[in-house]
Amino acid sequence: xxxxxxxxxxxxxxxxxxxxxxxxxxxxxxxxxxxxxxxxxxxxxxxxxxxxxxxxxxxxxxxxxxxxxxxxxxxxxxxxxxxxxxxxxxxxxxxxxxxxxxxxxxxxxxxxxxxxxxxxxxxxxxxxxxxxxxxxxxxxxxxxxxxxxxxxxxxxxxxxxxxxxxxxxxxxxxxxxxxxxxxxxxxxxxxxxxxxxxxxxxxxxxxxxxxxxxxxxxxxxxxxxxxxxxxxxxxxxxxxxxxxxxxxxxxxxx
Numbered sequence: 001x002x003x004x005x006x007x008x009x010x011x012x013x014x015x016x017x018x019x020x021x022x023x024x025x026x027x028x029x030x031x032x033x034x035x036x037x038x039x040x041x042x043x044x045x046x047x048x049x050x051x052x053x054x055x056x057x058x059x060x061x062x063x064x065x066x067x068x069x070x071x072x073x074x075x076x077x078x079x080x081x082x083x084x085x086x087x088x089x090x091x092x093x094x095x096x097x098x099x100x101x102x103x104x105x106x107x108x109x110x111x112x113x114x115x116x117x118x119x120x121x122x123x124x125x126x127x128x129x130x131x132x133x134x135x136x137x138x139x140x141x142x143x144x145x146x147x148x149x150x151x152x153x154x155x156x157x158x159x160x161x162x163x164x165x166x167x168x169x170x171x172x173x174x175x176x177x178x179x180x181x182x183x184x185x186x187x188x189x190x191x192x193x194x195x196x197x198x199x200x201x202x203x204x205x206x207x208x209x210x211x212x213x214x215x216x217x218x219x220x221x222x223x224x225x226x227x228x229x230x231x232x233x234x235x236x237x238x239x240x241x242x243x244x245x246x247x248x249x250x251x252x253x254x
Contacts, residue, residue: 008254009070016049021069023184024056025252026245027111030188032064033249036195038114039063042176043093046072046184047101047108053077055101057094059087068254077102092151099157100164100180109187111179117199118177124205127171130215131204134197136223137230142194143167147174169194185238193230 010018024046031037031044040061048054056072058064074083079094093112100107121128127144128135145163148156164170169190170178177194181187204212215223245252 007070010254014049017074018069020046020048021056021072022253024072024109025067025069026242027109027184027188028058028064028067029245029249029252030241031111031113033245034192034195036113036115037064041090042114043090043097043110043112045093045097045101045110048074052082053101054082055097057089057097059085060090060093062087065249068252070254095151095154095157096160096178099160102157103161104164104180106182107180109181109184111181111187111191112172112176113178113191113195114176115195115198117202118171118195119175120202121198122171122176123174124201128194128197129201129212130220131212132197132200133223134193134200136215136220137227138169138190138193138197140224140227141168141190141230143170145170145172147172181234183234183238185234185241188241189230189234189237 009021013021024044027044027046028037040063043057045055045057048056054074054076056074058067059071059073062071071087073081073085073087073089075089075094075098076082077098079089079091079098081088096112097110100110128139128142130136130139143164145160148159164180168180170180171194172178177191177198179187179191179194181190
């Protein structure tokens with residue numbers, strides 16, 4: 001692995017791990033590009049292919065727009081850094097991500113954000129309302145987890161996993177948003193739709209709760225069925241997202 005912060009790991013790790021690193025670093029840059037980052041806080045993780053359940057997470061102290069494939073830190077489910085690196089990780093990020101990676105075989109990628117809109121909706125009593133197409137598409141796959149403080153208590157992992165169940169999206173009450181994906185593209189499309197739904201709700205409620213139009217029951221039911229195809233679009237969106245990243249914030253794949 002890297003002996004210093006400037007050494008590339010390309011060719012020094014397996015091709016499968018390198019691809020996971022590139023995809024994960026791309027996600028960090030894409031979150032920054034969309035204005036969803038929270039300085040050096042919040043986290044994105046990607047499981048490294050193999051039986052060990054090792055996963056990649058951001059080096060604590062680095063801004064999302066700076067993260068590269070080589071700078072990501074590889075850890076195990078106990079929080080041990082398993083390959084040489086000059087960096088260390090945020091314990092709160094480890095708690096959330098290790099819980100999901102350890103419990104869900106389909107959780108190859110986990111994105112957790114603290115956006116204004118996401119935190120805003122997570123703090124609203126009724127949660128995400130059926131008032132936009134985006135909200136209707138994500139609601140069938142949306143779970144909720146109550147706030148317990150900064151996620152430093154490892155005991156919270158069991159409750160987090162239980163609340164998530166088999167869903168792929170979550171509102172962490174008074175905290176933020178979360179998406180689980182079978183790939184980087186799958187997770188990003190999920191968080192994109194959830195974040196858009198939250199932003200649209202904040203805008204709609206700016207005029208007052210009584211003025212908001214709830215979608216008709218029949219439309220909600222129709223969209224529930226249509227939401228099953230949401231994950232299929234990630235294969236179309238991901239290459240375009242990488243092209244956009246190459247134009248506006250290149251260097252993630254180094």
